[in-house]
Amino acid sequence: MFESWRRSLAAQIVPDFGEPPVSFDHGELDDVRQEHPLARWVPMLRQTLLDGAEGAGQVMIITDADGTILWREGHPAVRRDADRVHLAEGTRWAETAIGTNAMGTTLATGAPVQIHSAEHLVRTYHSWTCAACPIRDPETGALLGAIDLSGPLHTMHPALLALVVAAARIIENELRWRLLASDALFTQRNEHHLAEAGQGAALLSHTGRVVASAPAARLVPGQRVGLDDGGTCLGEAGLEPLDGGYLLRVGQRRSRRKPRLSLELLGSGTPAATVDGVRHELSLRHAEMLALLVMHPRGLTAERLALLLHGEQGNPTTVRVEIHRLRNVLGRHVVETKPYRITADVDADLLVLREALRRGDVEAAVERAGLLLPDSESAAVRAERDELLASMRGWVLGTENADLLWRFANTEAGRDDPEVLERARDLSAPDAPHRDVLETRLRLLLEDEA
Template sequence: MDTSYDTLVDPLERARLLERVHAAVLAGDRLSHEPRPVVFESWRRSLAARIDPDLREPPLAFDSGRIDDVRREHPLARWVPMLRQTLLDAADGTSHVMIITDADGNILWRQGHPQVCRDADRVLLAEGTRWAESTIGTNAMGTTLATGAPVQIHSAEHLVRTYHSWTCAACPVRDPETGALLGAVDLSGPLHTMHPALLALVVAGARLVEGELRWRLAASDDLLRERNAHHLAESGRDAALLSPSGRIVASTPSARFVPGQRIGLDDSGTVRLDDGEDAEVEPLDGGYLLRVGQPRSRRRPQLSLKLLGDEVPAATVDGVRHDLSLRHAEILALLAMNPGGLTAERLALLLHGEQGNPTTVRVEIHRIRNALGPHVVKTRPYRIAADVDSDLHALRETLRHGDAGAAVDRAGLLLPRSESVAIRAERDELVVALRGWVLGSGDPELLWRFAHTDAGRDDLEVLEKARDLMAPDAPQRNVLESRLRLLLEETV
């Protein structure tokens, strides 16, 4: 049996021979020439999927109202201009169209000469249609995705007769991070445009995109190592930095870790390694930290928080002071108030109400951990894992023991610039409790001291009671009278 049609150069002669081969295979007749193995296997898969060779058109996957959103989110979107320049400029753009699909064979982009595009429209070789083998049979885009290898399909090698006047070459594009298919790059045109170099051209275009993706992946790995190398040094046990897909990017010296090895991740916060040992997985900005076994014993950090009053809030860790932004101070205050821990969702609600975004909270926690060290705030749930003392806790304790004098000495509004509902509620509760103790004491000296705090400075009842309890000749009385007059004038 002669199998030499693959060597025919003239595309029209080849197309006529392929028509005879196509008809003979479908009729079950004796073959003078066999289809190429890649084509025969594709026909077999297509027929098993019940594709009708007389099928007129592919199905529509995305209508015009949705395809723009799909394209914006697709990882190949940024490379479309580069592929157009590489493929259409090199392959006579008047006789071909460049097509880019997603991993399911849906055409997301089609560009080329207007006349060729109009010819393509007539056979629904158009954006939004699905060209998987399982929906339209053998074609370069669908077959390259089915096999994971570059392929050229000419004329009657297409199972569906509608496309026997077309020739196409396609190559898959893979994600270098996961190895998953991202889609296919294709050049299609009328059958007389067939040329062996077209396949090499689309392969070069696909490899160019994969090279750019690898470069970006390497840059992302470098950034992950740069930002988080200290986690490995401080872990006290076998540890590794993982990419978002679980690929090992860096690790402590250990025979159990192989660079590039992939760890299966889920939402549990733990994974079981191949050697049977469990490991913790902690989210980082741009990846994960994996830690194996029990850490070496380490002294808990000493954390001191200054959260009351108008001064800049601060956290002191093992004697080192860190000034805090208002947002970080709010988060640390809420964690100190909830020692059992809080989820990102709960923290977002306490900070911002129903408009809170857990993703924003995770970013801020990451920044706090970078500033204060990884052992001060832990995750899953977020919680303070240090020995804490704070002016907020000290004020609470003095009020709990009924020591109004000590409480007044410590008095200061909790993060007075904070608009967090939870912080404001705690702030108001402390003021109400302290004010009640002071008013109930009947001690003019204590009332005088409270009147000089932020909580009591403008409190008419406190000022009036302090004045009334003062001796008539006490110098403080005149100060209180003057302040009362000013406040009453302001309220008129």
């Protein structure tokens, strides 16, 4: 308890005025819940914990690994009391956010914990008693989150901690069983690769855990092989991507062919990404993320990406969820992590337009002329869109080529620009068939502005 208080005070938590920050609003919670690995276990936890706890006036809480409450269910009166002290879904209860509490402390220590009354650092919660236990991913050992039972002081019982620990162990055992079943299927599907690859070969999970190995291999199941963020083996070995993992060939380093990514981000049509010939239509949010990653080839952290997308209100956890979804669609070797970056060979209309403008190739720029994600409200995307448009206008208005101006005046970028229309009209021959069209469009545009 002393160490927990010390960590909390070092995080500048004020005992008299502490209040948990909000990580997700209700509009974001559904998306985050759907992607969380504990979502499938909520009904089982409800049955295991609340059937025995509801009569005692408890609420069941499930958090993510950051300590944010994703689910809170239980006794209606206790839920109302919890709302009054912000013990609510979407709030973050890490020690660094609200000081010593069962959820935050169990995640900080990785061990089950019961926090009662004045053991909470923040005095607001001295009328509460809580028991929590962490849940770990058997594949990586990483924390998935915590489960917690909380209630008024009179509901305190020594068995609460044992109940929470038992529920956590049920989930971890079920996750372990599912992992073993997945390993068996992965091995069955790929044992012919293992047999053909030589004596030092092994099948690896996507995180580098050895699933199966050749009889003479030095690697044994359960052992880990170091992989970098790009899925490359750290050592003298070669990797071949498989569906669900890798084939490791010791002493046979092979370079992996980069996937090819083509992006359509300009214009009012639906943005799209094509990976090795397979086209995927993109949501605006995913298109914005890819545009920003194209604009920042060295990569962006979740925090930086959230800031560029949504300003100070951006939520890094929401960004992580969306990147996870994007990687599931495009492939893990297209968008890598730590930091988030595109590692495929990229062909993007945005980059083609940028390069044409850099060279001063007005013909090529007009050929690609289009607004960058015109529906996007992201400040960073808008700034890039405005900069590209300003550069295009500057080059086009400086030309004496009437045909080029007419073509630009028929693009999304120039169609409603009175200066472009006027310049195209003035350079057109008096008998040019499109001169009347330009006159009419210019007149209508000026009338609308008036």
